Amino acid sequence: MLSPESATTVRATLPVIAGAIQDITARFYDTLFADNPELLRDLFNRGNQANGEQRVALAGSIAAFATALVDHPGGLPGTMLSRIANKHASLGVTEEQYAVVHKYLFGAIGEVLGDAVTPEVAQAWDEVYWLMAETLIGLERDLYREAGRGWTRATVTERRDETADAASFLLRPDVPQSFLPGQYVSVRVTLPDGARQIRQYSLSNAPGRGDWRITVKRVRGESAPEGEVSTWLHEHVRAGDVLDVSAPFGDLTLPEGDGPLLLASAGIGVTPVLSMLDHLAVTGSGRRVVVVHADRSPGDHVHREELTDLVAALPGATLHRWYEDLPAQELSGPAPAAGRADLSAVDLPGDVTACLCGPLPFMRAVRAQLTARGVAASDIRYEVFGPDLWIAGD
Structure with a gap:
């Protein structure tokens, strides 16, 4: 929960921050990647950066979290946070990276808003950031504890071309793991330029089938950047190849019980x-x-x-x-x-x-x-x- 003083400041400045948030996130990513190019090369989705979708999503999540704090004191947007935490866990995000994000995000806020960022405003939004960050860190720590952190190797036991633009791959992980129906895994590949890009693919068969199955639709570059990882998988991966995969994550899972x-x-x-x-x-x-x-x-x-x-x-x-x-x-x-x-x-x-x-x-x-x-x-x-x-x- 925000302190009363910070809640008042955040409520008063939310329209200004929300109005400038996309400029802030654009500046944030530009400076973050300029100083840490390995993050764009090996962690962030370069396609989503190129088309601007990741910037819009970050802006939306910050604004939604801050709005929830001031409109519903004592509560947090649990569904949104769970979705973000699962995505972060599938990428292997670390606690230390939150401090890096804080540095560049608040630098961007200061550069975009200038003198409007008084010490009181900076302190209030710092409180918002760390409430969100600490909540996500806790959720991700639990996910890592349950599913494990890091990557495992999975052998492709079968490839099947399902349609002109979709192929399914049966994967046999070196370390057998269960999953919940509806979850996804990350797949990490090394591209020709040396970048190690990561994408998420839903597991499209039931737990207990033995091999995992993912089904990959090739992303064409008609109205968006060509899908780097989907194209590489379609063009290069055959039975017998080995892929780097994460543990299963994701919170859209089959609802329990017998309800309709x-x-x-x-x-x-x-x-x-x-x-x-x-x-x-x-x-x-x-x-x-x-x-x-x-x-x-x-x-x-x-x-x-x-x-x-x-x-x-x-x-x-x-x-x-x-x-x-x-x-x-x-x-x-x-x-x-x-x-x-x-x-x-x-x-x-x-x-x-x-x-x-x-x-x-x-x-x-x-x-x-x-x-x-x-x-x-x-x-x-x-x-x-x-x-x-x-x-x-x-």
């Missing part, structure tokens, strides 16, 4: 849903499960037949699909619809818990449809592949 579920995905966001459904099938679950998937076309739908088969294997599951480009030929499973996902006519239990994964516009649209139908916001969970721009937009 909505699992909604779009595009490559189907991967954590597949893990959840596979686990439900393996355990013989009779839960009511409504499965929703949207994609560009049947040919772009990764693991399309597998999704249909898994839903058919669950007595309490139903499948609803939408394709923006739907050809006339017959498809297996329940008949899909043309266009974008529309849940208005989907039969939903009143006490459903929803898990969403896919592009941000899809998840925002589905969330709006669910809340309009009376689903509580607290019962809607989501996973963002990449920087959490949902926070930045709220």
Whole structure:
């Protein structure tokens, strides 16, 4: 909890800080990487830096945390912090790096806002930063204690090209580890320029299957930087190769209990849903499960037949699909619809818990449809592949 004096100062200066926060984060990253180029080379996602998404996400998380502190004294935005902590743990972020971030972030605040940063303002926002940092450090310490820190080697036992732009890889880690359905692992590769870039990929099969499976969609450079790691994996990795992988992390996991579920995905966001459904099938679950998937076309739908088969294997599951480009030929499973996902006519239990994964516009649209139908916001969970721009937009 902020001290009363700091809370007053933060509340008064939040509009100014929020108005300048993207300039602050831009300056922060520029100076951080100028003095510590190894962080950009070996830790931060260079693609997200190039397109500006990481700066927007950082700005959003700082503003959201500060707003929560002054609007809800004594409480913290637990979901947001858990998501950040899991991402940090999957990257191997250390406690010492928080002090480095503090140095450059507060240097950037001073450079952007100048004389507006009085000693009282600096002290109040310093308190905000360290409340957030210490909370994350504690969460990450717990995650490392449970899952382990560091990297392990995993042998690729099989590669399968699923669509023109997606390939799945079966991985056999040197150190066997369990995971929760819906979690992801980091994969670290050394690129031709010597950079060691890290990306996260959901585990797309059930725990207990033996080998892990990740499914990687190649990121094309049409409207964003070419995906460095996805391109390298597609072009170079075959059965027998060895990859560096992290322990499993992530907080969008299969909700416990027997309550009804909505699992909604779009595009490559189907991967954590597949893990959840596979686990439900393996355990013989009779839960009511409504499965929703949207994609560009049947040919772009990764693991399309597998999704249909898994839903058919669950007595309490139903499948609803939408394709923006739907050809006339017959498809297996329940008949899909043309266009974008529309849940208005989907039969939903009143006490459903929803898990969403896919592009941000899809998840925002589905969330709006669910809340309009009376689903509580607290019962809607989501996973963002990449920087959490949902926070930045709220």
